[in-house]
Amino acid sequence: MKIYRLFNKLSRPRSYAGRILLICFFGTHVPLITFVLWILLANPSLGGEHWDDLLVLLLATLAGTGLTFLLVNGMLAPVRVVARALGDYRQNKQVPALPRGLSDEAGYMLEQVQDAIEELDLTLTNLARAAETDPLTEVGNRRWLVSRAEEQIARAQRNQSPICAILFDLDRFKAINDQHGHAKGDAVLVGVARFVKSGLQSSHLFARxxxxxxxxxxPNTPLNGAVEVARRIQEGLATRSIARLTPGLVTASFGVVERDPDERDLSALLRRADDLLYQAKNDGRNQVATSALA
Incomplete structure:
Protein backbone atom coordinates (compact mmCIF):
# COMPACT_ATOMS: atom_id res chain seq x y z
CA MET A 1 0.00 0.00 0.00
CA LYS A 2 2.99 2.34 0.32
CA ILE A 3 3.31 2.90 -3.44
CA TYR A 4 -0.44 3.31 -3.79
CA ARG A 5 -0.52 5.89 -0.99
CA LEU A 6 2.39 7.73 -2.62
CA PHE A 7 0.60 8.01 -5.96
CA ASN A 8 -2.64 8.89 -4.19
CA LYS A 9 -1.02 12.12 -3.00
CA LEU A 10 -0.63 13.34 -6.59
CA SER A 11 -3.02 16.12 -7.55
CA ARG A 12 -2.94 14.96 -11.19
CA PRO A 13 -4.04 12.60 -12.56
CA ARG A 14 -6.88 11.97 -10.15
CA SER A 15 -8.29 8.79 -11.63
CA TYR A 16 -6.93 5.37 -10.77
CA ALA A 17 -6.65 4.52 -14.48
CA GLY A 18 -4.74 7.74 -15.11
CA ARG A 19 -2.21 6.91 -12.43
CA ILE A 20 -1.72 3.41 -13.86
CA LEU A 21 -1.17 4.99 -17.28
CA LEU A 22 1.35 7.42 -15.79
CA ILE A 23 3.34 4.47 -14.48
CA CYS A 24 3.19 2.80 -17.91
CA PHE A 25 4.27 6.04 -19.60
CA PHE A 26 7.28 6.50 -17.36
CA GLY A 27 8.20 2.84 -17.66
CA THR A 28 8.17 2.65 -21.48
CA HIS A 29 7.95 5.98 -23.28
CA VAL A 30 10.29 8.05 -21.11
CA PRO A 31 13.24 5.65 -21.62
CA LEU A 32 12.52 5.57 -25.38
CA ILE A 33 12.30 9.35 -25.71
CA THR A 34 15.40 9.76 -23.56
CA PHE A 35 17.32 7.37 -25.79
CA VAL A 36 16.27 9.23 -28.96
CA LEU A 37 17.27 12.59 -27.48
CA TRP A 38 20.61 11.15 -26.41
CA ILE A 39 21.27 9.91 -29.96
CA LEU A 40 20.39 13.33 -31.39
CA LEU A 41 22.59 15.17 -28.93
CA ALA A 42 25.47 12.81 -29.53
CA ASN A 43 25.07 13.05 -33.31
CA PRO A 44 23.64 16.48 -34.23
CA SER A 45 24.06 15.75 -37.92
CA LEU A 46 21.42 13.01 -37.77
CA GLY A 47 18.63 15.41 -36.87
CA GLY A 48 18.03 16.89 -40.29
CA GLU A 49 18.08 13.55 -42.06
CA HIS A 50 15.70 11.78 -39.72
CA TRP A 51 13.05 14.36 -38.81
CA ASP A 52 10.44 12.29 -40.65
CA ASP A 53 11.49 9.21 -38.72
CA LEU A 54 11.30 11.12 -35.45
CA LEU A 55 7.83 12.41 -36.35
CA VAL A 56 6.65 8.87 -37.08
CA LEU A 57 8.16 7.75 -33.78
CA LEU A 58 6.39 10.57 -31.94
CA LEU A 59 3.03 9.79 -33.56
CA ALA A 60 3.48 6.09 -32.85
CA THR A 61 4.27 6.93 -29.24
CA LEU A 62 1.12 9.04 -28.93
CA ALA A 63 -0.99 6.34 -30.59
CA GLY A 64 0.51 3.74 -28.30
CA THR A 65 -0.23 5.95 -25.31
CA GLY A 66 -3.88 6.29 -26.33
CA LEU A 67 -4.27 2.56 -26.97
CA THR A 68 -2.58 1.77 -23.68
CA PHE A 69 -4.97 4.10 -21.87
CA LEU A 70 -7.99 2.38 -23.42
CA LEU A 71 -6.71 -1.09 -22.59
CA VAL A 72 -5.66 -0.17 -19.05
CA ASN A 73 -9.01 1.49 -18.50
CA GLY A 74 -10.74 -1.67 -19.70
CA MET A 75 -8.61 -3.90 -17.49
CA LEU A 76 -9.56 -1.77 -14.49
CA ALA A 77 -13.29 -2.33 -15.13
CA PRO A 78 -13.49 -4.99 -12.36
CA VAL A 79 -12.35 -2.40 -9.80
CA ARG A 80 -15.07 0.02 -10.89
CA VAL A 81 -17.70 -2.73 -11.00
CA VAL A 82 -16.81 -3.88 -7.48
CA ALA A 83 -16.84 -0.32 -6.14
CA ARG A 84 -20.25 0.31 -7.73
CA ALA A 85 -21.63 -3.00 -6.43
CA LEU A 86 -20.50 -2.24 -2.88
CA GLY A 87 -21.97 1.26 -3.08
CA ASP A 88 -25.30 0.01 -4.43
CA TYR A 89 -25.55 -2.59 -1.69
CA ARG A 90 -24.63 -0.10 1.03
CA GLN A 91 -27.20 2.45 -0.13
CA ASN A 92 -30.02 0.29 -1.54
CA LYS A 93 -29.31 -3.24 -0.24
CA GLN A 94 -29.14 -4.32 -3.90
CA VAL A 95 -27.34 -7.65 -4.27
CA PRO A 96 -25.20 -7.57 -7.46
CA ALA A 97 -24.64 -10.30 -10.02
CA LEU A 98 -20.88 -10.05 -10.54
CA PRO A 99 -19.30 -12.33 -13.16
CA ARG A 100 -17.75 -15.63 -12.10
CA GLY A 101 -15.29 -18.03 -13.66
CA LEU A 102 -12.53 -15.50 -14.44
CA SER A 103 -9.14 -16.96 -13.59
CA ASP A 104 -6.90 -14.01 -12.67
CA GLU A 105 -6.67 -11.85 -9.54
CA ALA A 106 -9.44 -9.53 -10.73
CA GLY A 107 -11.72 -12.49 -11.33
CA TYR A 108 -10.92 -13.81 -7.87
CA MET A 109 -11.77 -10.39 -6.42
CA LEU A 110 -15.12 -10.36 -8.25
CA GLU A 111 -16.06 -13.80 -6.92
CA GLN A 112 -14.97 -13.00 -3.38
CA VAL A 113 -16.91 -9.73 -3.31
CA GLN A 114 -20.01 -11.44 -4.73
CA ASP A 115 -19.80 -14.21 -2.12
CA ALA A 116 -19.19 -11.71 0.68
CA ILE A 117 -22.19 -9.56 -0.27
CA GLU A 118 -24.47 -12.61 -0.60
CA GLU A 119 -23.36 -13.96 2.78
CA LEU A 120 -23.72 -10.54 4.40
CA ASP A 121 -27.18 -10.06 2.90
CA LEU A 122 -28.31 -13.48 4.14
CA THR A 123 -26.93 -12.75 7.61
CA LEU A 124 -28.65 -9.36 7.78
CA THR A 125 -31.91 -10.86 6.52
CA ASN A 126 -31.78 -13.58 9.17
CA LEU A 127 -30.93 -11.07 11.89
CA ALA A 128 -33.79 -8.80 10.83
CA ARG A 129 -36.17 -11.74 10.78
CA ALA A 130 -34.96 -12.91 14.19
CA ALA A 131 -35.35 -9.41 15.61
CA GLU A 132 -39.00 -9.35 14.50
CA THR A 133 -39.97 -12.97 15.21
CA ASP A 134 -40.98 -14.59 18.47
CA PRO A 135 -38.46 -17.45 18.79
CA LEU A 136 -40.90 -19.83 20.50
CA THR A 137 -44.03 -19.56 18.37
CA GLU A 138 -42.31 -18.29 15.20
CA VAL A 139 -44.96 -15.62 14.67
CA GLY A 140 -44.22 -11.91 14.70
CA ASN A 141 -43.25 -10.16 17.93
CA ARG A 142 -44.39 -6.78 19.25
CA ARG A 143 -41.67 -4.92 17.36
CA TRP A 144 -42.75 -6.48 14.07
CA LEU A 145 -46.41 -5.85 14.80
CA VAL A 146 -45.91 -2.18 15.63
CA SER A 147 -43.92 -1.47 12.46
CA ARG A 148 -46.39 -3.27 10.17
CA ALA A 149 -49.51 -2.03 11.94
CA GLU A 150 -48.42 1.60 11.81
CA GLU A 151 -48.21 1.30 8.02
CA GLN A 152 -51.70 -0.21 7.85
CA ILE A 153 -53.16 2.40 10.19
CA ALA A 154 -51.70 5.21 8.09
CA ARG A 155 -53.16 3.59 4.96
CA ALA A 156 -56.55 3.19 6.65
CA GLN A 157 -56.49 6.86 7.60
CA ARG A 158 -55.67 7.93 4.04
CA ASN A 159 -58.30 5.67 2.49
CA GLN A 160 -60.85 6.13 5.28
CA SER A 161 -61.11 2.35 5.54
CA PRO A 162 -61.80 0.34 8.71
CA ILE A 163 -59.08 -1.43 10.66
CA CYS A 164 -59.53 -3.47 13.83
CA ALA A 165 -57.38 -4.99 16.55
CA ILE A 166 -58.00 -8.19 18.50
CA LEU A 167 -56.08 -8.62 21.74
CA PHE A 168 -56.41 -11.96 23.52
CA ASP A 169 -54.82 -13.56 26.54
CA LEU A 170 -54.85 -17.23 27.54
CA ASP A 171 -56.92 -17.94 30.64
CA ARG A 172 -55.28 -19.43 33.77
CA PHE A 173 -52.03 -19.99 31.89
CA LYS A 174 -50.02 -19.89 35.12
CA ALA A 175 -52.03 -22.84 36.39
CA ILE A 176 -51.13 -24.81 33.25
CA ASN A 177 -47.45 -24.07 33.85
CA ASP A 178 -47.69 -24.98 37.52
CA GLN A 179 -49.60 -28.23 36.97
CA HIS A 180 -48.02 -29.49 33.75
CA GLY A 181 -44.61 -27.80 33.66
CA HIS A 182 -43.14 -24.99 31.61
CA ALA A 183 -42.36 -27.28 28.67
CA LYS A 184 -46.06 -28.03 28.37
CA GLY A 185 -46.81 -24.33 28.74
CA ASP A 186 -44.48 -23.60 25.83
CA ALA A 187 -46.19 -26.31 23.79
CA VAL A 188 -49.54 -24.66 24.52
CA LEU A 189 -48.27 -21.30 23.25
CA VAL A 190 -46.94 -22.94 20.08
CA GLY A 191 -50.18 -24.84 19.55
CA VAL A 192 -52.32 -21.74 20.04
CA ALA A 193 -50.17 -19.73 17.63
CA ARG A 194 -50.38 -22.41 14.95
CA PHE A 195 -54.13 -22.80 15.32
CA VAL A 196 -54.79 -19.07 15.17
CA LYS A 197 -52.42 -18.47 12.27
CA SER A 198 -54.00 -21.26 10.21
CA GLY A 199 -57.35 -19.47 10.24
CA LEU A 200 -56.17 -15.97 9.36
CA GLN A 201 -55.94 -14.25 6.00
CA SER A 202 -52.58 -13.26 4.54
CA SER A 203 -53.42 -9.59 5.10
CA HIS A 204 -53.96 -10.09 8.84
CA LEU A 205 -51.08 -9.24 11.17
CA PHE A 206 -50.61 -11.77 13.97
CA ALA A 207 -48.06 -11.49 16.76
CA ARG A 208 -47.23 -12.68 20.23
CA PRO A 219 -56.89 -4.15 7.83
CA ASN A 220 -60.01 -3.37 5.78
CA THR A 221 -62.17 -5.13 8.35
CA PRO A 222 -65.15 -3.58 10.19
CA LEU A 223 -65.87 -4.32 13.83
CA ASN A 224 -68.45 -7.04 13.19
CA GLY A 225 -65.97 -8.88 10.96
CA ALA A 226 -63.26 -8.69 13.63
CA VAL A 227 -65.68 -9.92 16.30
CA GLU A 228 -66.54 -12.88 14.08
CA VAL A 229 -62.85 -13.75 13.76
CA ALA A 230 -62.35 -13.45 17.52
CA ARG A 231 -65.35 -15.65 18.31
CA ARG A 232 -64.21 -18.29 15.84
CA ILE A 233 -60.81 -18.42 17.55
CA GLN A 234 -62.38 -18.39 21.02
CA GLU A 235 -64.71 -21.28 20.21
CA GLY A 236 -61.98 -23.20 18.41
CA LEU A 237 -59.58 -23.00 21.34
CA ALA A 238 -62.27 -24.00 23.83
CA THR A 239 -63.20 -27.15 21.92
CA ARG A 240 -59.77 -28.39 20.83
CA SER A 241 -57.04 -30.35 22.51
CA ILE A 242 -54.09 -27.98 22.52
CA ALA A 243 -50.70 -29.59 23.24
CA ARG A 244 -52.56 -32.86 24.05
CA LEU A 245 -54.34 -31.30 26.99
CA THR A 246 -58.00 -31.96 27.74
CA PRO A 247 -60.30 -29.98 25.41
CA GLY A 248 -61.56 -26.90 27.19
CA LEU A 249 -58.48 -26.55 29.40
CA VAL A 250 -56.94 -23.95 27.09
CA THR A 251 -59.22 -20.95 26.63
CA ALA A 252 -58.72 -17.25 26.01
CA SER A 253 -60.36 -13.90 26.68
CA PHE A 254 -60.64 -11.33 23.90
CA GLY A 255 -60.90 -7.58 23.51
CA VAL A 256 -61.91 -6.31 20.06
CA VAL A 257 -61.84 -2.69 18.89
CA GLU A 258 -62.12 -0.72 15.65
CA ARG A 259 -59.91 2.30 15.04
CA ASP A 260 -61.52 5.62 15.86
CA PRO A 261 -60.94 8.41 13.30
CA ASP A 262 -58.65 10.29 15.69
CA GLU A 263 -56.43 7.29 16.52
CA ARG A 264 -53.15 7.46 14.61
CA ASP A 265 -51.09 4.66 16.14
CA LEU A 266 -51.41 1.10 17.36
CA SER A 267 -50.91 1.94 21.03
CA ALA A 268 -54.25 3.77 21.16
CA LEU A 269 -56.10 0.73 19.79
CA LEU A 270 -54.29 -1.65 22.12
CA ARG A 271 -55.11 0.42 25.20
CA ARG A 272 -58.83 0.14 24.45
CA ALA A 273 -58.52 -3.52 23.47
CA ASP A 274 -56.63 -4.23 26.69
CA ASP A 275 -59.40 -2.66 28.78
CA LEU A 276 -61.96 -4.84 27.02
CA LEU A 277 -59.79 -7.93 27.42
CA TYR A 278 -59.71 -7.49 31.17
CA GLN A 279 -63.43 -6.82 31.15
CA ALA A 280 -63.80 -10.25 29.53
CA LYS A 281 -61.55 -11.72 32.24
CA ASN A 282 -63.60 -10.13 35.00
CA ASP A 283 -66.86 -11.31 33.42
CA GLY A 284 -65.80 -14.95 33.67
CA ARG A 285 -63.08 -15.50 31.01
CA ASN A 286 -63.36 -17.45 27.73
CA GLN A 287 -65.38 -14.75 26.00
CA VAL A 288 -65.16 -11.85 23.56
CA ALA A 289 -65.66 -8.28 24.76
CA THR A 290 -66.13 -5.32 22.43
CA SER A 291 -67.29 -1.74 22.80
CA ALA A 292 -70.17 -2.21 20.37
CA LEU A 293 -71.51 -4.80 17.98
CA ALA A 294 -72.24 -3.72 14.42
Missing amino acids: TGGEEFCIVL
Missing part, protein backbone atom coordinates in the same frame (compact mmCIF):
# COMPACT_ATOMS: atom_id res chain seq x y z
CA THR A 209 -46.99 -9.44 22.17
CA GLY A 210 -45.73 -10.90 25.42
CA GLY A 211 -46.17 -13.86 27.76
CA GLU A 212 -49.47 -15.54 26.93
CA GLU A 213 -50.84 -12.47 25.13
CA PHE A 214 -51.40 -12.30 21.37
CA CYS A 215 -52.64 -9.61 19.01
CA ILE A 216 -54.24 -9.61 15.56
CA VAL A 217 -54.55 -6.49 13.40
CA LEU A 218 -57.14 -6.76 10.63
Whole structure:
Protein backbone atom coordinates (compact mmCIF):
# COMPACT_ATOMS: atom_id res chain seq x y z
CA MET A 1 0.00 0.00 0.00
CA LYS A 2 2.99 2.34 0.32
CA ILE A 3 3.31 2.90 -3.44
CA TYR A 4 -0.44 3.31 -3.79
CA ARG A 5 -0.52 5.89 -0.99
CA LEU A 6 2.39 7.73 -2.62
CA PHE A 7 0.60 8.01 -5.96
CA ASN A 8 -2.64 8.89 -4.19
CA LYS A 9 -1.02 12.12 -3.00
CA LEU A 10 -0.63 13.34 -6.59
CA SER A 11 -3.02 16.12 -7.55
CA ARG A 12 -2.94 14.96 -11.19
CA PRO A 13 -4.04 12.60 -12.56
CA ARG A 14 -6.88 11.97 -10.15
CA SER A 15 -8.29 8.79 -11.63
CA TYR A 16 -6.93 5.37 -10.77
CA ALA A 17 -6.65 4.52 -14.48
CA GLY A 18 -4.74 7.74 -15.11
CA ARG A 19 -2.21 6.91 -12.43
CA ILE A 20 -1.72 3.41 -13.86
CA LEU A 21 -1.17 4.99 -17.28
CA LEU A 22 1.35 7.42 -15.79
CA ILE A 23 3.34 4.47 -14.48
CA CYS A 24 3.19 2.80 -17.91
CA PHE A 25 4.27 6.04 -19.60
CA PHE A 26 7.28 6.50 -17.36
CA GLY A 27 8.20 2.84 -17.66
CA THR A 28 8.17 2.65 -21.48
CA HIS A 29 7.95 5.98 -23.28
CA VAL A 30 10.29 8.05 -21.11
CA PRO A 31 13.24 5.65 -21.62
CA LEU A 32 12.52 5.57 -25.38
CA ILE A 33 12.30 9.35 -25.71
CA THR A 34 15.40 9.76 -23.56
CA PHE A 35 17.32 7.37 -25.79
CA VAL A 36 16.27 9.23 -28.96
CA LEU A 37 17.27 12.59 -27.48
CA TRP A 38 20.61 11.15 -26.41
CA ILE A 39 21.27 9.91 -29.96
CA LEU A 40 20.39 13.33 -31.39
CA LEU A 41 22.59 15.17 -28.93
CA ALA A 42 25.47 12.81 -29.53
CA ASN A 43 25.07 13.05 -33.31
CA PRO A 44 23.64 16.48 -34.23
CA SER A 45 24.06 15.75 -37.92
CA LEU A 46 21.42 13.01 -37.77
CA GLY A 47 18.63 15.41 -36.87
CA GLY A 48 18.03 16.89 -40.29
CA GLU A 49 18.08 13.55 -42.06
CA HIS A 50 15.70 11.78 -39.72
CA TRP A 51 13.05 14.36 -38.81
CA ASP A 52 10.44 12.29 -40.65
CA ASP A 53 11.49 9.21 -38.72
CA LEU A 54 11.30 11.12 -35.45
CA LEU A 55 7.83 12.41 -36.35
CA VAL A 56 6.65 8.87 -37.08
CA LEU A 57 8.16 7.75 -33.78
CA LEU A 58 6.39 10.57 -31.94
CA LEU A 59 3.03 9.79 -33.56
CA ALA A 60 3.48 6.09 -32.85
CA THR A 61 4.27 6.93 -29.24
CA LEU A 62 1.12 9.04 -28.93
CA ALA A 63 -0.99 6.34 -30.59
CA GLY A 64 0.51 3.74 -28.30
CA THR A 65 -0.23 5.95 -25.31
CA GLY A 66 -3.88 6.29 -26.33
CA LEU A 67 -4.27 2.56 -26.97
CA THR A 68 -2.58 1.77 -23.68
CA PHE A 69 -4.97 4.10 -21.87
CA LEU A 70 -7.99 2.38 -23.42
CA LEU A 71 -6.71 -1.09 -22.59
CA VAL A 72 -5.66 -0.17 -19.05
CA ASN A 73 -9.01 1.49 -18.50
CA GLY A 74 -10.74 -1.67 -19.70
CA MET A 75 -8.61 -3.90 -17.49
CA LEU A 76 -9.56 -1.77 -14.49
CA ALA A 77 -13.29 -2.33 -15.13
CA PRO A 78 -13.49 -4.99 -12.36
CA VAL A 79 -12.35 -2.40 -9.80
CA ARG A 80 -15.07 0.02 -10.89
CA VAL A 81 -17.70 -2.73 -11.00
CA VAL A 82 -16.81 -3.88 -7.48
CA ALA A 83 -16.84 -0.32 -6.14
CA ARG A 84 -20.25 0.31 -7.73
CA ALA A 85 -21.63 -3.00 -6.43
CA LEU A 86 -20.50 -2.24 -2.88
CA GLY A 87 -21.97 1.26 -3.08
CA ASP A 88 -25.30 0.01 -4.43
CA TYR A 89 -25.55 -2.59 -1.69
CA ARG A 90 -24.63 -0.10 1.03
CA GLN A 91 -27.20 2.45 -0.13
CA ASN A 92 -30.02 0.29 -1.54
CA LYS A 93 -29.31 -3.24 -0.24
CA GLN A 94 -29.14 -4.32 -3.90
CA VAL A 95 -27.34 -7.65 -4.27
CA PRO A 96 -25.20 -7.57 -7.46
CA ALA A 97 -24.64 -10.30 -10.02
CA LEU A 98 -20.88 -10.05 -10.54
CA PRO A 99 -19.30 -12.33 -13.16
CA ARG A 100 -17.75 -15.63 -12.10
CA GLY A 101 -15.29 -18.03 -13.66
CA LEU A 102 -12.53 -15.50 -14.44
CA SER A 103 -9.14 -16.96 -13.59
CA ASP A 104 -6.90 -14.01 -12.67
CA GLU A 105 -6.67 -11.85 -9.54
CA ALA A 106 -9.44 -9.53 -10.73
CA GLY A 107 -11.72 -12.49 -11.33
CA TYR A 108 -10.92 -13.81 -7.87
CA MET A 109 -11.77 -10.39 -6.42
CA LEU A 110 -15.12 -10.36 -8.25
CA GLU A 111 -16.06 -13.80 -6.92
CA GLN A 112 -14.97 -13.00 -3.38
CA VAL A 113 -16.91 -9.73 -3.31
CA GLN A 114 -20.01 -11.44 -4.73
CA ASP A 115 -19.80 -14.21 -2.12
CA ALA A 116 -19.19 -11.71 0.68
CA ILE A 117 -22.19 -9.56 -0.27
CA GLU A 118 -24.47 -12.61 -0.60
CA GLU A 119 -23.36 -13.96 2.78
CA LEU A 120 -23.72 -10.54 4.40
CA ASP A 121 -27.18 -10.06 2.90
CA LEU A 122 -28.31 -13.48 4.14
CA THR A 123 -26.93 -12.75 7.61
CA LEU A 124 -28.65 -9.36 7.78
CA THR A 125 -31.91 -10.86 6.52
CA ASN A 126 -31.78 -13.58 9.17
CA LEU A 127 -30.93 -11.07 11.89
CA ALA A 128 -33.79 -8.80 10.83
CA ARG A 129 -36.17 -11.74 10.78
CA ALA A 130 -34.96 -12.91 14.19
CA ALA A 131 -35.35 -9.41 15.61
CA GLU A 132 -39.00 -9.35 14.50
CA THR A 133 -39.97 -12.97 15.21
CA ASP A 134 -40.98 -14.59 18.47
CA PRO A 135 -38.46 -17.45 18.79
CA LEU A 136 -40.90 -19.83 20.50
CA THR A 137 -44.03 -19.56 18.37
CA GLU A 138 -42.31 -18.29 15.20
CA VAL A 139 -44.96 -15.62 14.67
CA GLY A 140 -44.22 -11.91 14.70
CA ASN A 141 -43.25 -10.16 17.93
CA ARG A 142 -44.39 -6.78 19.25
CA ARG A 143 -41.67 -4.92 17.36
CA TRP A 144 -42.75 -6.48 14.07
CA LEU A 145 -46.41 -5.85 14.80
CA VAL A 146 -45.91 -2.18 15.63
CA SER A 147 -43.92 -1.47 12.46
CA ARG A 148 -46.39 -3.27 10.17
CA ALA A 149 -49.51 -2.03 11.94
CA GLU A 150 -48.42 1.60 11.81
CA GLU A 151 -48.21 1.30 8.02
CA GLN A 152 -51.70 -0.21 7.85
CA ILE A 153 -53.16 2.40 10.19
CA ALA A 154 -51.70 5.21 8.09
CA ARG A 155 -53.16 3.59 4.96
CA ALA A 156 -56.55 3.19 6.65
CA GLN A 157 -56.49 6.86 7.60
CA ARG A 158 -55.67 7.93 4.04
CA ASN A 159 -58.30 5.67 2.49
CA GLN A 160 -60.85 6.13 5.28
CA SER A 161 -61.11 2.35 5.54
CA PRO A 162 -61.80 0.34 8.71
CA ILE A 163 -59.08 -1.43 10.66
CA CYS A 164 -59.53 -3.47 13.83
CA ALA A 165 -57.38 -4.99 16.55
CA ILE A 166 -58.00 -8.19 18.50
CA LEU A 167 -56.08 -8.62 21.74
CA PHE A 168 -56.41 -11.96 23.52
CA ASP A 169 -54.82 -13.56 26.54
CA LEU A 170 -54.85 -17.23 27.54
CA ASP A 171 -56.92 -17.94 30.64
CA ARG A 172 -55.28 -19.43 33.77
CA PHE A 173 -52.03 -19.99 31.89
CA LYS A 174 -50.02 -19.89 35.12
CA ALA A 175 -52.03 -22.84 36.39
CA ILE A 176 -51.13 -24.81 33.25
CA ASN A 177 -47.45 -24.07 33.85
CA ASP A 178 -47.69 -24.98 37.52
CA GLN A 179 -49.60 -28.23 36.97
CA HIS A 180 -48.02 -29.49 33.75
CA GLY A 181 -44.61 -27.80 33.66
CA HIS A 182 -43.14 -24.99 31.61
CA ALA A 183 -42.36 -27.28 28.67
CA LYS A 184 -46.06 -28.03 28.37
CA GLY A 185 -46.81 -24.33 28.74
CA ASP A 186 -44.48 -23.60 25.83
CA ALA A 187 -46.19 -26.31 23.79
CA VAL A 188 -49.54 -24.66 24.52
CA LEU A 189 -48.27 -21.30 23.25
CA VAL A 190 -46.94 -22.94 20.08
CA GLY A 191 -50.18 -24.84 19.55
CA VAL A 192 -52.32 -21.74 20.04
CA ALA A 193 -50.17 -19.73 17.63
CA ARG A 194 -50.38 -22.41 14.95
CA PHE A 195 -54.13 -22.80 15.32
CA VAL A 196 -54.79 -19.07 15.17
CA LYS A 197 -52.42 -18.47 12.27
CA SER A 198 -54.00 -21.26 10.21
CA GLY A 199 -57.35 -19.47 10.24
CA LEU A 200 -56.17 -15.97 9.36
CA GLN A 201 -55.94 -14.25 6.00
CA SER A 202 -52.58 -13.26 4.54
CA SER A 203 -53.42 -9.59 5.10
CA HIS A 204 -53.96 -10.09 8.84
CA LEU A 205 -51.08 -9.24 11.17
CA PHE A 206 -50.61 -11.77 13.97
CA ALA A 207 -48.06 -11.49 16.76
CA ARG A 208 -47.23 -12.68 20.23
CA THR A 209 -46.99 -9.44 22.17
CA GLY A 210 -45.73 -10.90 25.42
CA GLY A 211 -46.17 -13.86 27.76
CA GLU A 212 -49.47 -15.54 26.93
CA GLU A 213 -50.84 -12.47 25.13
CA PHE A 214 -51.40 -12.30 21.37
CA CYS A 215 -52.64 -9.61 19.01
CA ILE A 216 -54.24 -9.61 15.56
CA VAL A 217 -54.55 -6.49 13.40
CA LEU A 218 -57.14 -6.76 10.63
CA PRO A 219 -56.89 -4.15 7.83
CA ASN A 220 -60.01 -3.37 5.78
CA THR A 221 -62.17 -5.13 8.35
CA PRO A 222 -65.15 -3.58 10.19
CA LEU A 223 -65.87 -4.32 13.83
CA ASN A 224 -68.45 -7.04 13.19
CA GLY A 225 -65.97 -8.88 10.96
CA ALA A 226 -63.26 -8.69 13.63
CA VAL A 227 -65.68 -9.92 16.30
CA GLU A 228 -66.54 -12.88 14.08
CA VAL A 229 -62.85 -13.75 13.76
CA ALA A 230 -62.35 -13.45 17.52
CA ARG A 231 -65.35 -15.65 18.31
CA ARG A 232 -64.21 -18.29 15.84
CA ILE A 233 -60.81 -18.42 17.55
CA GLN A 234 -62.38 -18.39 21.02
CA GLU A 235 -64.71 -21.28 20.21
CA GLY A 236 -61.98 -23.20 18.41
CA LEU A 237 -59.58 -23.00 21.34
CA ALA A 238 -62.27 -24.00 23.83
CA THR A 239 -63.20 -27.15 21.92
CA ARG A 240 -59.77 -28.39 20.83
CA SER A 241 -57.04 -30.35 22.51
CA ILE A 242 -54.09 -27.98 22.52
CA ALA A 243 -50.70 -29.59 23.24
CA ARG A 244 -52.56 -32.86 24.05
CA LEU A 245 -54.34 -31.30 26.99
CA THR A 246 -58.00 -31.96 27.74
CA PRO A 247 -60.30 -29.98 25.41
CA GLY A 248 -61.56 -26.90 27.19
CA LEU A 249 -58.48 -26.55 29.40
CA VAL A 250 -56.94 -23.95 27.09
CA THR A 251 -59.22 -20.95 26.63
CA ALA A 252 -58.72 -17.25 26.01
CA SER A 253 -60.36 -13.90 26.68
CA PHE A 254 -60.64 -11.33 23.90
CA GLY A 255 -60.90 -7.58 23.51
CA VAL A 256 -61.91 -6.31 20.06
CA VAL A 257 -61.84 -2.69 18.89
CA GLU A 258 -62.12 -0.72 15.65
CA ARG A 259 -59.91 2.30 15.04
CA ASP A 260 -61.52 5.62 15.86
CA PRO A 261 -60.94 8.41 13.30
CA ASP A 262 -58.65 10.29 15.69
CA GLU A 263 -56.43 7.29 16.52
CA ARG A 264 -53.15 7.46 14.61
CA ASP A 265 -51.09 4.66 16.14
CA LEU A 266 -51.41 1.10 17.36
CA SER A 267 -50.91 1.94 21.03
CA ALA A 268 -54.25 3.77 21.16
CA LEU A 269 -56.10 0.73 19.79
CA LEU A 270 -54.29 -1.65 22.12
CA ARG A 271 -55.11 0.42 25.20
CA ARG A 272 -58.83 0.14 24.45
CA ALA A 273 -58.52 -3.52 23.47
CA ASP A 274 -56.63 -4.23 26.69
CA ASP A 275 -59.40 -2.66 28.78
CA LEU A 276 -61.96 -4.84 27.02
CA LEU A 277 -59.79 -7.93 27.42
CA TYR A 278 -59.71 -7.49 31.17
CA GLN A 279 -63.43 -6.82 31.15
CA ALA A 280 -63.80 -10.25 29.53
CA LYS A 281 -61.55 -11.72 32.24
CA ASN A 282 -63.60 -10.13 35.00
CA ASP A 283 -66.86 -11.31 33.42
CA GLY A 284 -65.80 -14.95 33.67
CA ARG A 285 -63.08 -15.50 31.01
CA ASN A 286 -63.36 -17.45 27.73
CA GLN A 287 -65.38 -14.75 26.00
CA VAL A 288 -65.16 -11.85 23.56
CA ALA A 289 -65.66 -8.28 24.76
CA THR A 290 -66.13 -5.32 22.43
CA SER A 291 -67.29 -1.74 22.80
CA ALA A 292 -70.17 -2.21 20.37
CA LEU A 293 -71.51 -4.80 17.98
CA ALA A 294 -72.24 -3.72 14.42
